[in-house]
Amino acid sequence: MNSCYDCAFKHLSAAYEVWLEIEGGYDEVEHFMKLVGNLAQAEAHLIVSQPKLAADIREHRKKWFDARVLGVRYVVPFTELAVGLWAAILVEVRADVKEEGGDGRRVDVDDRRVAGEHEKESGGTVG
Numbered sequence: 001m002n003s004c005y006d007c008a009f010k011h012l013s014a015a016y017e018v019w020l021e022i023e024g025g026y027d028e029v030e031h032f033m034k035l036v037g038n039l040a041q042a043e044a045h046l047i048v049s050q051p052k053l054a055a056d057i058r059e060h061r062k063k064w065f066d067a068r069v070l071g072v073r074y075v076v077p078f079t080e081l082a083v084g085l086w087a088a089i090l091v092e093v094r095a096d097v098k099e100e101g102g103d104g105r106r107v108d109v110d111d112r113r114v115a116g117e118h119e120k121e122s123g124g125t126v127g
Contacts, residue, residue, distance in 0.1 A: 004045040005089045011042035016078040053084050
């Protein structure tokens, strides 16, 4: 799977968390910077593989920024953006499965591969 999707989803999720904090009253410049920065990063990770979704994220980032400058509230449609990104991820994963000889409808995780990666990361064994 395209690792840019992983990073984009991570940044979109981080932006959502920061937005929730801002909505909850944490309205400091650091929160403002984190929200704008994470949305910009999500956009950057998608500009090649999903230009329409990248443009949507950019549009909402700019609308949120402009609203803050004017002192009004703008609600970024994080769920809508996340659903669009998730759909793109599923299409790519299913295409990869088909390329590897699967039917593209069901994606199985190879537990040994995952266990092996976990062992490398943790320095221990899985069991």
